[in-house]
Amino acid sequence: MAWFRGAAIWLAVLAWLIPAATARGAEGGTLSRVRETGVIVIGYRPASLPFSYLDAQLRPTGYSVELCERVIATVREKLGLPDLEVRRVEVASATRMPLVINGTLDMECGITTHTAERARSQSFSLTIFVAETRLLARAGDRVQSLADLRGRPVASTIGTTSIQHLAKVNEQQNLGIRILGGLDDPEGFQLLRSGRAAAFLMDDVVLRSLLAQQGPGADDYRLSDQALTIEPYAIGLRKGDPQFKALVDEVLAGLYRSGEIHAIYRRWFESPLPSQGLNLKLPMSAAFRRVIANPTDSPDPERYR
Incomplete structure (x- = not known):
């Protein structure tokens, strides 16, 4: 949709x-x-x-x-x-x-x-x-790279370099990732929050901003240590x-x-x-x-x- x-x-x-x-x-x-x-x-x-x-x-x-x-x-x-x-x-x-x-x-x-x-x-x-792009996932998941998400749904935001990178790597590495697109960053994050996506790929500063708006709930998520792009x-x-x-x-x-x-x-x-x-x-x-x-x-x- x-x-x-x-x-x-x-x-x-x-x-x-x-x-x-x-x-x-x-x-x-x-x-x-x-x-x-x-x-x-x-x-x-x-x-x-x-x-x-x-x-x-x-x-x-x-x-x-x-x-x-x-x-x-x-x-x-x-x-x-x-x-x-x-x-x-x-x-x-x-x-x-x-x-x-x-x-x-x-x-x-x-x-x-x-x-x-x-x-x-x-x-x-x-x-x-x-900025640098990183993956945001549930704290219990050890997600550091797109390879860790093989065969799983991953969200990003339509019209961004992040979703372009996601599509490119998915194809090049044949990861079988199902790409979900949000119309804006909050909607992309909601795909992760609702459980429809296993991770959300976006610029780190955007992810930190979204997490800051979650209050204590921010502890439920973890940013990847690895940066994917600059x-x-x-x-x-x-x-x-x-x-x-x-x-x-x-x-x-x-x-x-x-x-x-x-x-x-x-x-x-x-x-x-x-x-x-x-x-x-x-x-x-x-x-x-x-x-x-x-x-x-x-x-x-x-x-x-």
């Missing part, structure tokens, strides 16, 4: 993807269009703590959203638009990239891995976080707009150079989350510290080892 619903979303998006892309593409660069319309559009995720979620007043907030807001502040100043309107569009794993590609979104401010394949159809900012996150941008990408990258690089990124990181990963009260207590990784010291927009996982 989840796969069917996911396919329906894709078909709905693709139905208007090409004509919308043509119309938006004719309008020129992002900054020119924002100057003319007085509007900038960002995409957000409603439940992807701590990167992008809705606060108690149902306003988008989070680490990625804050970084995008820093970019918006610079756009206001650069274009002399103090009353610049910010339109916020809810996205899901399956819809976020099509909405960037066709120009509906000026920035996608959620959790998206920059890959070489994705970069063929859209652009990405400098890396803003480095995932450099970035802000999604339209392809073929180097001027806007340069502006976004300079805002991020400025936060890295000044060291302000450390305070921003602590606010979202090492402190109680606004309107949530959850604290992930997740120190900055060595990989992201290296990005801050030497900013990069590389999609190559080896660049972050």
